[in-house]
Amino acid sequence: MSAELVQILEGNTFVVSDDRGDIEASATDPTGLFSFDTRFLSRWVLTVNGQRLTALSTDDLQYFQARFFLVPGTGTVYIDSKLSVIRQREVADGFHEELRVLNHDSEPAKLEIRIEAGSDFADLFEVKDALVKKGSYQARVVSGSLVLQYQRETYIRQTWISATATAAIDESGLSFSITVPPHGEWSTDLHVVASEGSPGEAPEAPVGIRGQGGRRVREDMARGLEKWLGRAPRLECDWRPLELIYRRCMTDLAALRFSTLTMPGRSLPAAGLPWFMTIFGRDSIFTSLQALPFNSELAATTLLALAERQGTRTDDFRDEDPGRILHEMRYGELTAFEERPHSPYYGNADATPLYVVLLDEYERWTGDLKLVRRLEQAARAAIAWIDEYADLQGNGYVSYQRRNEQTGLENQCWKDSWDSISYRNGDLPGFPRATCELQGYAYDAKMRGARLARQVWKDAAFADRLEKEAADLKRRFNRDFWVEDGEYFAVAIDTDGRQVDSLTSNIGHLLWSGIVDKPRARAVARHLMSPRLFSGWGIRTMAEGEARYNPIGYHVGTVWPFDNSFIAWGLRRYGFKEEAAAVVAGIMEAAEVFAGRLPEAFGGYARSSTLYPVQYPTACSPQAWSTGAPLLLPCCC
Amino acid sequence: MDPIGQFFASLVEPGRISTFEGESASLRFDIGSGSRRERWRVQVTDGEVAVTRASAPADAVVHIERPHLEAIVTGRLNAQAALLRGLLTCEGSMAALIMFQRCLPGPPGSTGRVAPISSQAVTAGRRSA
Numbered sequence: 010m011s012a013e014l015v016q017i018l019e020g021n022t023f024v025v026s027d028d029r030g031d032i033e034a035s036a037t038d039p040t041g042l043f044s045f046d047t048r049f050l051s052r053w054v055l056t057v058n059g060q061r062l063t064a065l066s067t068d069d070l071q072y073f074q075a076r077f078f079l080v081p082g083t084g085t086v087y088i089d090s091k092l093s094v095i096r097q098r099e100v101a102d103g104f105h106e107e108l109r110v111l112n113h114d115s116e117p118a119k120l121e122i123r124i125e126a127g128s129d130f131a132d133l134f135e136v137k138d139a140l141v142k143k144g145s146y147q148a149r150v151v152s153g154s155l156v157l158q159y160q161r162e163t164y165i166r167q168t169w170i171s172a173t174a175t176a177a178i179d180e181s182g183l184s185f186s187i188t189v190p191p192h193g194e195w196s197t198d199l200h201v202v203a204s205e206g207s208p209g210e211a212p213e214a215p216v217g218i219r220g221q222g223g224r225r226v227r228e229d230m231a232r233g234l235e236k237w238l239g240r241a242p243r244l245e246c247d248w249r250p251l252e253l254i255y256r257r258c259m260t261d262l263a264a265l266r267f268s269t270l271t272m273p274g275r276s277l278p279a280a281g282l283p284w285f286m287t288i289f290g291r292d293s294i295f296t297s298l299q300a301l302p303f304n305s306e307l308a309a310t311t312l313l314a315l316a317e318r319q320g321t322r323t324d325d326f327r328d329e330d331p332g333r334i335l336h337e338m339r340y341g342e343l344t345a346f347e348e349r350p351h352s353p354y355y356g357n358a359d360a361t362p363l364y365v366v367l368l369d370e371y372e373r374w375t376g377d378l379k380l381v382r383r384l385e386q387a388a389r390a391a392i393a394w395i396d397e398y399a400d401l402q403g404n405g406y407v408s409y410q411r412r413n414e415q416t417g418l419e420n421q422c423w424k425d426s427w428d429s430i431s432y433r434n435g436d437l438p439g440f441p442r443a444t445c446e447l448q449g450y451a452y453d454a455k456m457r458g459a460r461l462a463r464q465v466w467k468d469a470a471f472a473d474r475l476e477k478e479a480a481d482l483k484r485r486f487n488r489d490f491w492v493e494d495g496e497y498f499a500v501a502i503d504t505d506g507r508q509v510d511s512l513t514s515n516i517g518h519l520l521w522s523g524i525v526d527k528p529r530a531r532a533v534a535r536h537l538m539s540p541r542l543f544s545g546w547g548i549r550t551m552a553e554g555e556a557r558y559n560p561i562g563y564h565v566g567t568v569w570p571f572d573n574s575f576i577a578w579g580l581r582r583y584g585f586k587e588e589a590a591a592v593v594a595g596i597m598e599a600a601e602v603f604a605g606r607l608p609e610a611f612g613g614y615a616r617s618s619t620l621y622p623v624q625y626p627t628a629c630s631p632q633a634w635s636t637g638a639p640l641l642l643p644c645c646c
Numbered sequence: 647m648d649p650i651g652q653f654f655a656s657l658v659e660p661g662r663i664s665t666f667e668g669e670s671a672s673l674r675f676d677i678g679s680g681s682r683r684e685r686w687r688v689q690v691t692d693g694e695v696a697v698t699r700a701s702a703p704a705d706a707v708v709h710i711e712r713p714h715l716e717a718i719v720t721g722r723l724n725a726q727a728a729l730l731r732g733l734l735t736c737e738g739s740m741a742a743l744i745m746f747q748r749c750l751p752g753p754p755g756s757t758g759r760v761a762p763i764s765s766q767a768v769t770a771g772r773r774s775a
Contacts, residue, residue, distance in 0.1 A: 163732040205732070271741040317744050321665065322752035327724075330758065345730035352726040386667050398758070412760050439765040504762045 014040065016283050019073045019100040019230065020267055021045060021340075022203065023283040028064040030077040030096045030106075031055060034129070039136055041128075042104060042168075043283070044203035046341035048136065049103065049157075049168045052127035053201075055096070057081045057110070057120055062094055072264035072282075073230050074099045092118060099230065103168070103202040110196070112189040122185040124199065128168050130159035132341035133284065134349055144342075148180040155183060158206060164345055167206035173198040237263045241303055250601040254639050257605025261631040262300060262640075266307075269314050277310040278637075281609075281629035288353070290315055290334045290360030291423060292633050294367050299574060299637030301374045302644055308371045309380055315364060316387035320355050320394075325412040328356035328421075332394030334364045336418070349416055356418040358399060358409035358447050361391045362454035369457030372465070381465045392458050392475070395451050401441040405485060406502060407451050408443035422447060423572075424515075424550065428557055429564035430501050433510050435556030438503035445498050446515045448486050449522030455479035456523065487526045496532040498525075512536060512552035514572050520579025530583040537576060538588050545616025546595045547573040553613075560613035567610040567625050570596050571634035577645035586646070593642045600639050607635040650677070650712070653719035654686050654697045657749060665749045667693040671742035674704035677712050684712070688746065706742035710734040721751035 016025045022044040026032045034040045034051035042050035055062060062079040069075050076097045080090040091114040097107045112118040129142070144161025154171040155178050174197035176183040189195045237259075244255045266276035267286055278300070279285060280292035293315070297308035320333035327350045328336075339351035350356075365388050372381050381388075399407040411417035418425060422444045430444060431437050455475040462472035490498045492508055498516050499508035516533050519525050525533055536542060541552040547568035551558050560566045573596050580589035599622045600607050609632040612623035670691050677684040687704060689696045710718075714733045717723035725747045728734050736743045 164730070165732060271744050317741070321748040322721075322750070323756045323758040324752035325756040325758065325760075326753060329752065340730060345727050347724060347727050352724050352730070383668065401759075402762075410760060410762070412756075412758070414760075436765065436769045439768045440763040503765050505765070507765075 015067055015069065015075050015077075017069070017071075017073050017075045017098065017100050017104075018264065018283055018286065021279070021286040022100050022103065023286065024098065024100055024104055025283065026053070028067045028077070029055070029062050029079055030075070030098060031061075039284075041131075042201060042203065043133065044103065046133040046287070046339045046344070047166055047203075048131045048133075049128055049166065049203040050126065050201060051129040051131070052125055054125040055079075055094070055108075056123045056125070057092065057094065059121065059123075070097075071231065071234060072260070073101075092120075101230070103200070106199040106201070108197050108199060109194060110187070110189055111194050112191060115191045117191055117193075118189045120185075120187050120189065122187060123182060124170075124184075125182040126155060126157065126168075126170055126201075127181060128157045128159070130157075130166050130342070132343045133339070134341060134343050150178045150180070153178070155180070161342065161346070164342060165206035166342075167204045169200075169202040169204060171200050234260070234263055250605075251597070251643070254597065254600045254605040258636050258639050259303070261606060261636045262296075262304070262307075262633075265296075265631065265633050265636065269317075271317060272310060272314065275310040275313075276307065277314055278307050278633045280634075281632040284629055285632075287340075288314060288318075288335065288338045290336050291357055291363065294334075294360055294363045295571060295575075296633040296637040298367055298370055299571075299634065299641035301370060303640055305371065305375045305377075308367060309375075309377070312364070312368055312371065312380065312384055312387075315360075316384055318353055319387055319390060324355075326350050327352065327354055328412050328417050330355070330394060330398040332361065332390035332392075333398065334360040334391060336360065336421075350413055354417070356409075356411055356413070356421050358407055358421045358444075359423065359450055361394050361399070362407070362447070362450035364388070364391045365454035365458050365461075366450065369461055372461065378465055381461055385466050388458060388461065389471075392454060395454065396478075399447075399451075402443065402504065404443070404502075404506065405482065406443040406489075407447040408441035408502075409447075410441040424513075424564040426563045426565075428562070429550070430509060431511050431555070431557050431565075433512075433555055438501060438507075438509045441504065442501050442509075444501040444515065445486075445490050446518040446522070448482065448490070449519045449524040452479050452482050452486070452524040453522040455482070483524050483526070486524055487529065491529065496529075497536045498533070511555045511557070512541065513555075514542065514548050514550050514569075514576060517548060517572070517576030517579050520583050521575045522579070523582060525583070527583075530585075534580060534583065534585045534588050537580070538591065540615070543591070544568055544595075544613050546599045546611065546622045547592060548576055549613040550610075558613075561623070561625060563610070563625070566613040568599075568613055568622070569610045569635075570599070570607040570638035571609075571632075574634075574638040574641040574645070577642055581645045589645045593646055596638060596642055605639070606631050607638055608632070609635050649716050649720050650684075650686070654688070657688065657695050657697055666690045666695060666745065669693060669745055671706070671739065671745055672704040673706045673708060673742050673746050674701070675708045675710065675715065677710055677715055690745070704742075705739040706746075707737040708734055708743065709737070718750060721753045721756075724753075725750055 024042050025040045032040050032053040041048040060081045061083050065078045067077050079094040093111040095109045099105050147158040154169045157168040159166050187195050241259050265278050267279035268276050278296040280289040293311045297311045315334050318335050320329040333355045335353040336357040338353035343349040344351045401408045409421035456479045459472040459475035462468045492499050492510050499510050500513045500515050501509035542548050551565045557565045577589045577592040602621050608624045610625040672689045675686045687698045687700045
């Protein structure tokens with residue numbers, strides 16, 4: 010995404026525009042007004058007397074609000090203008106835009122203000138893959154509003170556009186013929202509402218198209234953010250950057266909040282802004298874990314929302330099994346017509362054991378026994394999935410292989426790129442793949458499930474069984490995954506039971522889960538802190554010297570702040586305080602360089618050779634689990 | 647037998663109870679319209695399911711045409727996809743509808759297993775590269 014784009018959002022509604030506030034999207038260009046994974050505006054262009062405008066400055070006031078200071082004309086040399094135009098925009102159900110025109114002249118200004126509007130109603134997946142639409146478009150004027158519509162069979166989406174000032178409305182926009190008095194001002198509020206729409210000649214105006222002033226929305230949202238920040242614990246530290254990083258992270262976490270339709274008043278962390286503003290099992294769980302010391306509501310809502318959608322049947326298209334926790338939920342046209350499986354899609358192998366881990370960790374921080382009792386069935390179903398559905402090879406290990414060969418995910422662990430799991434020589438294992446961290450999560454889920462069973466669900470027999478199974482898994486794991494000649498754990502076991510023997514950061518997650526036999530932990534910690542894995546800023550996803558190592562390869566050499574936060578937790582768990590502190594220091598110093606907003610990943614170059622961590626180019630910022638990393642890290646010292 | 651009648655009858659069969667354990671909610675399905683309208687009402691009380699043809703109010707009222715509900719209860723149409731497409735509308739509690747969808751079957755022919763793919767095939771064919 011180029012630097013001059015401006016994005017604001019609320020929940021899963023967001024606007025991406027240029028620095029003038031204009032939107033001119035093409036089929037594959039990711040600008041527009043998006044809501045529920047659908048683009049509701051692909052064209053929104055302001056002209057004054059037929060002229061485009063130029064931005065003098067743009068303010069990102071809040072994550073949901075932006076202001077554009079503009080002058081007419083697009084010349085390369087700025088000419089002292091007698092007019093200023095200010096657009097202030099807030100996201101809510103669509104967006105509100107206050108448009109103000111200021112006349113600095115001593116003569117009245119007679120002006121034609123025009124807003125061109127249009128929509129291609131693209132599904133987010135279509136924006137990524139440039140697919141062709143199958144439905145039909147319509148634009149019409151209905152009771153003072155311009156209504157843009159897309160219809161495919163019974164699937165209807167509409168964009169309603171209206172203004173508070175008198176406007177001449179046609180099918181491609183709104184015009185205002187105005188005279189602004191000398192040194193005077195003219196303004197209007199524009200409302201754009203994204204709606205599911207209703208069929209028929211005289212469609213009903215959606216709630217929010219009228220009477221909901223932009224100012225009120227603005228005030229409500231600003232108050233909401235202040236309340237959120239006010240509820241967070243206060244952090245003081247003599248290392249000043251920590252306070253700034255903390256405030257940045259809590260504000261970004263507020264922006265990443267997402268409400269489901271079933272729990273409107275509550276929020277969980279979405280995965281990333283703006284393209285991943287939806288529930289992701291893995292990302293929502295990891296971020297909730299990171300944020301627990303500071304906010305427990307995110308974890309509670311994540312647990313409830315994931316339980317609501319927990320798998321109950323066998324569905325090969327969605328890779329769904331009974332007890333499985335979802336991977337990703339989407340609401341666009343391709344999902345609606347079952348051309349994509351995201352309704353929801355279940356293809357991941359880690360979120361289900363991690364669900365039990367989060368439930369236990371949540372109880373340890375909050376003592377909320379009521380929620381743990383309420384979610385007993387969900388937790389039991391998740392544990393049952395590990396044994397009954399995840400052991401695809403019949404060898405007692407969790408592994409993954411997609412059943413949806415067309416649109417399902419091939420790699421169902423967090424390192425989900427095609428080349429992330431490899432042998433030392435770079436060859437790739439077949440499927441199913443049993444990656445090592447999945448065994449750690451399964452072990453932890455059983456140990457934590459046993460604690461909850463004994464202390465909360467009062468089922469000692471179940472607790473005994475889980476502990477026995479966990480102990481057995483740990484014993485087998487330390488035998489089968491241990492690479493003798495390297496003294497570390499293989500990244501996976503392949504279909505022939507062979508070790509996939511590259512050295513990766515995954516071994517750090519094993520410490521976090523507690524599956525590593527104590528005598529072997531020192532060797533694991535030594536590897537993590539060795540120059541092959543530790544860059545000085547953090548631990549690389551793959552060690553230098555492996556065939557596929559690349560310091561700017563997505564999962565084969567870059568440093569992921571989220572990964573490091575859980576590794577630091579693991580080091581601390583096994584008593585390696587100095588090693589944990591070194592990881593914390595490296596990532597927090599990187600966070601300082603990035604002004605508190607850590608990217609998803611940065612280059613694995615040695616710190617001694619680069620003055621600054623090199624950001625990996627990515628479309629999403631902030632990313633939820635990168636935002637959560639600086640919250641968890643100080644707790645690992 | 648009518649798949650819709652069969653489906654609702656199956657909800658009260660023993661063994662179904664774990665689907666809704668601990669939950670309480672009511673849903674009414676208004677199928678079709680006018681004089682041909684058909685109603686089914688599902689009451690879940692602490693996991694216990696009761697099905698009637700009553701027209702009493704419910705937490706969620708679902709409006710749907712008969713062929714679409716037939717497709718949903720036989721696993722040929724996903725309920726969430728149907729909702730997004732406007733094939734069904736839900737008045738009232740969305741949470742009740744989401745709870746209810748747990749008892750719906752998966753697509754016919756879903757086997758839950760696929761054949762393993764060997765390492766040689768992956769490396770030689772560079773799958774998804």
